[in-house]
Amino acid sequence: MSDAVVLMAYGSPERLADVPAYYSDIRGGRPVAPEHLEDLIERYRRLGVEDTNPLNEITEATRAALEREVGLPVYTGMKHWSPRIADAAEAAAGADRVVGLVLAPHYSALSIKGYRDQLEQALAGRAELRFVESWHDDPAFVAVLADKIRGTDAHVVFSAHSLPARILELGDPYKDQLLETARLVAERAGVNEWSFSFQSESPTGEPWLGPDILDHLRDLHGRGVRTVLVCPVGFVSDHLEIRWDIDVEAVELAQELGLELSRIGMPNDEPAFVAALAGIVRRTLSL
Secondary structure: OOEEEEEEEOOOOOOHHHHHHHHHHHHOOOOOOHHHHHHHHHHHHHOOOOOOOHHHHHHHHHHHHHHHHHOOOEEEEEOOOOOEHHHHHHHHOOOOEEEEEEOOOOOOOOOHHHHHHHHHHHHOOOOEEEEOOOOOOOHHHHHHHHHHHOOOOOEEEEEEEOOEHHHHOOOOOHHHHHHHHHHHHHHHHOOOOEEEEEEOOOOOOOOEOOOEHHHHHHHHHHOOOOEEEEEOOOOOOOOHHHHOHHHHHHHHHHHHHOOEEEEOOOOOOOHHHHHHHHHHHHHHHOO
16 A cells, blocks of 8 residues: 655745746636736735745745655645646556645635645546645644744734635635634643734635734734734745735834734744644554
């Protein structure tokens, strides 16, 4: 019995010149508003992404570390960039069992389901797929985040990528899983002063889950909070939604308000985080 892992992520452009093609892929062929494209290009430019994107290096480092930790072949598959999920499935299809694991802990039909659909289609029954739907309450993952906020005197703001609010009407578990992760992390770390907000809302013209983190920071300031530590529980890597939404926009607003704001270091390819991923893989395969 042979096993392999397909480690999936959203994907990110390799260099600034790739941003138009990347955005077009995200839009699935739908027209791209020029002002939205220029805004995205400018964000990458301000973050120093010209000829190489550090997120792709982080993803590769995580893949390689997981492969060493779990002792199985691990292939990277991106939803919106290369190597594609189909490329990873092709490489893994020689195994009897394939674990599908997304670098996103919380399930939503608008996100995780799309990864599964792509992987199932690409495997086309050539291997038994064991897909991890969610790992939001994995004890080792919770411990990684708890260690990053333990002992803080700041008000902890947990955050995650927002999604259209219509998912609540469909019974989507995304918001509930996020709040469960935040509660578990806070309890393990012994933190009592915490709250939750969303970030990274897209301009689609429909209501999205809130409160938005910028509005939330204004509210906290109005309530007398002066020190904030952001813990983005919905993310595991230093990518655009962290480096821009938190490190640029939230920091700039905090400076205007007179808030002292910092954030945790993201798990990226840290050994404890990789060990948590390896544990998930082993349990999925009953190893």
